[in-house]
Amino acid sequence: MKQNNHWAIYGLGLSMKSDFMQNLLAGIVPDVLSSFRAKKGVLFSTYTLEKFIKEEVLHDDYTLSEAEHRSIRTFSSGEQRKALLNYLISLHPDFIVFDSVFDMLDVNSTQILTKRISELSEDIPVIQIVKRKDNLLPFIKNALRLEGDKICFSGTVTEYEQQFETENYIEIREQLPPPLEAIKAEQNPLIQFNNVCISYDKRTIIQDINWTINSGDFWQLMGPNGSGKTTLLTMITGDNPKAYGQDVILFGNKRGSGESIWDIKKKIAYVTPAMTTLFRGWNTVEKMVISGLVDSIGLYKKPTELQKRIAGQWIKIIGLDEQKHQRFNTLSEVHQCMVLIARAMIKHPPLLILDEPAHGLDDASASLLTALINKIAEEGQTTIIYVSHRKEPGLKPKQVFELVSSTGGSKGFIK
Template sequence: MTPTHQHYAIEDTARSPQVHWLSHLLNGAYKLPGLEGKRGVLFSNSVLEKHIEEEDKHDNFELTSGINRSLRTLSSGEQKKALLSHLLLQNPDFIVLNNPYETLDKASVSALKQQLIALSKDLPIVFIFNRQDDVLPVITHAITFEKTELKAVVPIEDYTLKKNAFVFDKDIPPAITTYTNIPEVLVELKNVNVNYEDRSILKNINWTIKKKEFWHLIGPNGSGKSTLLSMIYGNNSKGYGQDVYLFGNKKGSGESVWDIKQKIGYISPAMLELFKTSHTVEQMIISGFFDSIGLYQSPSTAQRQTAAQWMEVLNLGKEKNTSFLKLSPAIQRLILIARAMIKHPPLLILDEPLINVDDEGRALISALINKIAKESETSILFVAHRDEANIHPDFTYELHPSLNGSVGLQK
């Protein structure tokens, strides 16, 4: 069946910076069949964030006026549903979808995908993607770029999607930091329950993480992954008085949050907000020895040498003096992982390390994570809301929501 509309895909890479063309596309300035001279609307996380800010600053509940709720109280899936409904009420000529599935779990992705496929019968779609698997089956053409400018429109069947396979061929540096009295069992949760006011978050959670294990924590949005992480990372008061054991000590038995965090390497996308000043790649990696935001102490010769070895592992030796802030999101994640691993902590927590990066970056980061799992004694806790084909954990702990709180299932 011949599609009613032409639908376009744009790969979201450094070669197609949106700042140069997105506003022109929305104004119909490009000669694309079905879009020339037309008016488009943008569906993206940035637009959603602006509406959330409007609610916070001006009590403008434009997207949720019919349900008497604020956007912040909705799940990611509900927020995006509200945004899509709001945009469609504006009767646009076409819609630009900028990585629409980011932050969504598997069920929400599936529901939104079906809604977008149905929408494609009535409205031309421009789909900006960084995951090749996300491209809608209704897409008819791909837009390519040259020097940030629109280059050509090709039938989607003629567009070659890159297949990425990355290998880091240098061994990760050995540990120069020594940890003592680390038990075989690093984390143990026994019948842990978490409730906030009248809402149950976690129900009878039983989970044990031992030395040199590679775990994948997965669960839909709102299932309690962040709550569970905060119990382990040491900054959730709900853990006190419960059977939560961290590195052999029951939580609340005298150890400080700092004692716990010294034994854990941790990264999350939110960490990028902490690094606003211009630190070099070398300074960022060395700062992992001091758990500091930036480097404010003089490192030892051994620490400098270890950082140099990590930069060689990451193929970033030539970027040693480059500003961290000037690098791509994927390379920034690699550096944050090296920073978290430079002391070879007993436990490494990777909270959504693959979110908002393209397929090339995802392959790079996944290769490094698998390498650390293979070559170090560090246990890894990898967290995601979607399955990741390139990640190869030993075990999976999956949270399943229920009315009485999420229950955990070990695989």
């Protein structure tokens, strides 16, 4: 039994490529972790998974999925994590480091993985990199806090929570800036699904979906992995050809009645953390926000003074006034996401879709992001669909549309 040798490590922005992490996996550790000295660890992380996926693409190395005779890229998030964990265990490491272990997993998958790791912890020490308090593995009692690569706290989890954990009540006091042009009122319902059923390869994904979204609504779309959330979103954005023949209304028009996909897309702002990979150039925060006015990836024309003034108001709302000339790709994850939301909202679009925006964030960062989203919902006219597999503390959607999986396809329920 190694119950007393499990650790939680808290550290804002701790990189899996940092010197601390690389030394830890090699058994080069500070005194407080002396039981791991000269031991060899393995890393269960999205970072590790992405390396295996890259090897598969570049060198046809199917290490994680060889037994299944298919690409690891075709696995669900839960299946990918299971395959990675099985492989790491087969290496017989001295300890395992788990990073953001439950990211993108639904409640059921989280419970299954928690049980598996708990059983594993009976035989091997576990170190968990913790971002969200409610994701802490239940058997871990020891805690470290890092600032950079330096330890600023060591003790029990209880002591850590007493010293560092406080309720995050964040208020954004700046008012939302007005749009550059008057907003034309959209016809209600904005979006409507009437008895919609979608199947792929004779497998029903969603069944008898009835969902009406009106202008100014704030919805959270929830459901476990594979329940059909992405299917619904692609029908709203016009990217799913299976919407044809279904009774789907988008912005006052029945799908397939002659509207183009561009007519649909120009009314929708879509934000997901994965979008940050599109903006790797030299664009500053200011240029990023202004680019939302011209629908470009980055800014390639000199902005007008009016454009700069409106962008400056949004930048002030997200608390980056002093960083407006800083490069976008040097910001923290939460500030990158907030810039993308400001960029999306600068034209006050009829519909804003936020797809897992809190993915990868710690509790404090998620609270900051939530405050911004609540602010937009309270003061703006934009309809919001917040997509997530979990309830986000502090988020204030007016209604929740939840997909519940069944053998005959997921059904939707309004909460």
